Amino acid sequence: MSEKSIVRTIVRMRAREGCENAFAAAWQRAAPRISLVPGNLSQQLLRDDADPRTFMIVSDWADRASVDAFGRSDLREHLTEALRDLREEASRSTFAVLESLSAGQARPVRVDVSTSVQPGEEADFERAYLTVAERVSTAPGHLREELLLEPDGLRYHIFAEWESEQEFLQWVEDPAHLKDAGPLARWLSVDFSRQVYQVRQRPEKAETASPIEAVDVRRVEVPRGPEPMSFSDVIVVGAGPTGLTLAIELARRGIGVRVIERRQEAATQADKAIGIHCRTMEIWERQGVVTEAINAGTWLYGQTVYVNGRLTHQVDWSHLEELPYAHLGLPQYETERILHERLNRLGVQVERGLELTGLHQGTDGVQAQVRDVNGTESSLAAKYLVGCDGAHSGVRAELGLTFEGGISMFPQLFMLGDVDLDWDMPAGHLLRFVRIEEDGDFTGMLVCVPLKGRGRYRVATLAPEHLQQSVGSGVVPAGFWQEYEPPGLHDIQDVLDDLAPPGTTASNLRWSSVFRIKHGIVDRYRQGRVFVAGDAAHLHPPAGGQGMNTGIQDAWNLGWKLAQVLRGHSRPDLLDSYEAERRPAGRAIVDRAVNLAFTDEMDMEDQKAQFLLEMQMTMNYADSPLVGQQIGEEIDPGAGPLPGHRAPDVTGLRRFGVGHPLRLFDVLNDPRATLVLYADASTGDAGLAEIGSAAALAREVTSGQLNICMIVANELPQQTLPENVHDLPVYRDGDGYFAKIYELGGPAAYLVRPDGHIGYRSVPMSSPALREHLTLIYR
Template identity: 40%
Template sequence: MLDTTDVLIAGAGPVGLMLAAELRRDGLKARVIDAHDERVFFVKALGVTARTLEIFEDLDMTRDAIDAGVWLTGADTFQDGTLAFSAEIPREGLPYGALSLAQFETERILEAALARNGGHVEYGATLVDFTESGDVIDARIQDACGESRIIRCRWLVGCDGARSTVRHRLDVAYEGDQYPQTFMLADVDVDWHLPRGRMYRFNVSGEGGAGSTSLAALPVRGSARRYRLSMILLPDDAARHTLNAMPDFAEIERIMLPVLPKDTRLSSMRWSSVYRVSHRIAQSYARGRVFLAGDAAHIHPPVGGQGMNTGLQDAHNLAWKLALVARGVAGASLLDSYEAERRPVGLDVVESTSRALNTVLAHGEIKPAMRETQLLVGYRGSPIVADECADMATEWPAPGDRAPDAGGLVQAFVGHAQRLRDHLGRGRHTLVGYVDDDTDGARIAAFDTAVDAWRASLGAAASAVLIVSPELANASAFKPAQEAYRTLSDTEGKFAGAFGAKNGMAWAVRPDGHIGYRSASCSADALIAWLDRVLDRKAAR
């Protein structure tokens, strides 16, 4: 019998696992294969951004991630042994701080989320090639014993890294170049007098600049002294080591100790590597029924910890679109918006991290900044967003932007305040309305009508929440407990303050937490007209 699935994912790193877990949660048959015989335990990617922790909430794994990581409290840069720059990471005002989380822990937590949704990784399975014919793809898989089999899928997603077989078979150009510098990495215990929880960079000028180098240290959970050290090798040392080699502990000590603070001691090395850094982006993220995500689509310097996070958000963007098309709710043209929205983000990350690495090489100052949280990533101008509030100031959240969170929301008969994010995401398309005065009942009636149309169009993927002012919530004639949607009182005015909300406004928030549509009045006809256009309803039927 033919082996079939809706979506086949090549690569069980963080990006492939994220995509598989979301698709399984949304009811699709999704399978993920990986050439490794088992999960590896190397500390590759480390930084997890505030935005990634937000999207982890969709799979109920944020708490697990926090418990397995180390909060980063600040960044200190030393120049030739003297503190040159210091910056603190804000503790308030953001949904989350910056978390140092070893990639193998990210993968462990994501694999558990996949299992909770009925999936598993097919280890020891290598994608060899594939052919697309009509509305199916036949992928040839080779197992660890060398035997081949065919998996027939409706879509194939390459999450198989910088040397992607999927990208290679598509013959998609990987545009960019490689930096000439060679880097050495070590996962070790570091015994020194510096405070735990901070990121450190140690720059050494060298005589006449000939011995100029830089070493970065980031804390890793598992030991109070565990750090990942990454250093730019001097030319003689770079010539001594082949790429992807694993230098022994004595060599790590010889090369790294002279750059570290005096009297530092290293021990308990778990892993080491020698590598080069590239800056590349795929010319296309999609062809036909085949998609690229993560390092298969973009690779860039690790400065700022953007790489894995950008890939995870690729998966988060693609998952809900694949789910709608697979269920026949949307036409295939919706999938075109994946590249339209995500490739500009990838290009921006490649360019910004390349600039940041050049600053590091010049021993300049690198400060943690708002852009590194990835909370500002947005899709204004996307072909699938629409705004009917053209007169609103540009600083307010607009279609394409991430929907900001708002706390202090109170639901009748629930004894604790809630956040807006408690009612968003998890595969749902959420219609959000705001009413602060409804003397004639027209605005709530309009929202009721829109909710009915919204649910009729999206079925189980639809959700709705009405935010009301505390004055309206406390009015004697107001009915606080509707069955068709949740009603929340904006007791502290945080929702209105975050969204610039005016009486009768409505927003459609996509499953990835970005605003898809905004209207000054909640018109069911206008809402569904936008939705039909986005979902390409004629093609879906």
């Protein structure tokens, strides 16, 4: 035991007068059941000789994950319920988790920050704490925390858990953290203490010394059978780009998530998806991985299209300076590596070698049966489960979802390869070659996407006739039915000879694949507490990266909504908007991807608009029940970004004390939704007062779960701002770009959702209308 890191939990409670024996008896009845929980090593009930009404429940656990699973389990609730009427109010209870550390290995720590408040300050302190807790929840290494109050009601303890003492100290010593802790600053300078608890050594047998009296319960030994059930907030099935994106979104919002993956090893070679859309790059900026992606990928500067051997289109994408990011070429295995490393930094490890074998839903949660590589069956349980398990989705099969798809449901046989190409084509261009007969028959398609490296490309094409004959025919389920014997370099060269410019030669075949796919979209994205996302919900041709990017956006949409509900900030019916928003988007993208793969898709007069459509920059939720607006009669309803659309970035914002211009995306970089209030010289005193009232109202309705800021026109003097907005972050529209891009000529409010889409706008500002909308989302 002394060589192994274990966790000790200590719960201190005080029994009601006359209930001491009943309290001990209730714990003795519950303890045998708790002893069967995976990871529980031992338990003791300790009683204070000096105060016989005071008890401590001391338990040793194999690891922190076991503690967390028990804390969310029905057994924990059973124990709490059994003791509820026998103990004093919860404010007289304390809870601590102390973990042993092995030398040279970083382990989670518990940090106790305590401070005193003056009489009458309790409510102000607790409100400030909630604000700070929300901000700190996204700090690297921060896991969870709770606020405890001593019996006299004037001294608080913030018990925070961090992945390691080093990460905690890095946050403490970073001057930037003062911004996060600012609301508590006045209480953290006087009568303040901080302690970090680590158990370094543990004797084989702990001796109980006076004045504590031990009430012992023997562990119950049972024959080995199936592993007992393990609990979490959300189970994500599948560790591809969709599942990893969702897990990151949940973990960085403090939600307990488990990711299980059937594959025992991560992909390390080329695979089907490669193009990273501009919208995905914006998402990755928010998730903190965009720089790693840029370093690992290569920019795609444009698109060149040949039809029947004739150059028909050549589009340059490099001058779209209003977009924060361009189109990136990045193999999917690199995407998975980058996202996996980010998830690890958030404290979540993918559990590989676990295959879903069954599902059962109840009114309060989901139970999943899984089997490991050794054939051992076990059960996992969570409040929600999301199937991100790809084209062969077991979750989709368990739910009995069916595919819809029109002509796109006809199966196609594709061939992929990772090769070097010797030809005279524009560098950095995505190239498409198609052949269309006079009668309109589509008889050939070749897509070549640049990869990092001189002359290196990913080629995707319909498999040649001889490979189609060797594969055969038959009924093909939706999805990647199966992969066959990989084609050789000569097979790829044959297609190049047929469709690419004369003289094109391929060499250095690194990887190749042939597979059969049927395209389509499932009839529903949700059934009870189970959701599907990514390829489990929609299937696309392997050209253009539409499938992977759409799956990432599925996860981006669902992640913040699950977190809102699980944290109690929104009603469960918020989750209905996932299917309402993502399924129409998924259907449109499936249709577009099929058209892109099998036709001369450059059919729009406005090639910029077509590019933005392909990059999912103009994909929107305008028809969602979750968006709305209040527009004055004198306002053009089509002016500015509309509700449901992506909130465009703006440059040139200035903030006092910051020596460089800021972006609107800097302001929006918060896990919460952001309320942007705007005023200019025409606003007037009444309008400014209304803006201040709207900010106060928004805080009240959302219980502080809203990032609120103000953007003012450059000509509006700072001293004219009313008292009720002085506590808001204020940004100046230094170059006037915000007013220009959002087409504003007076006071307004934009509510930008955590996923970067506009949820609501009020032009001019209307507090009652804003309140009505906020109550749709927040409790």
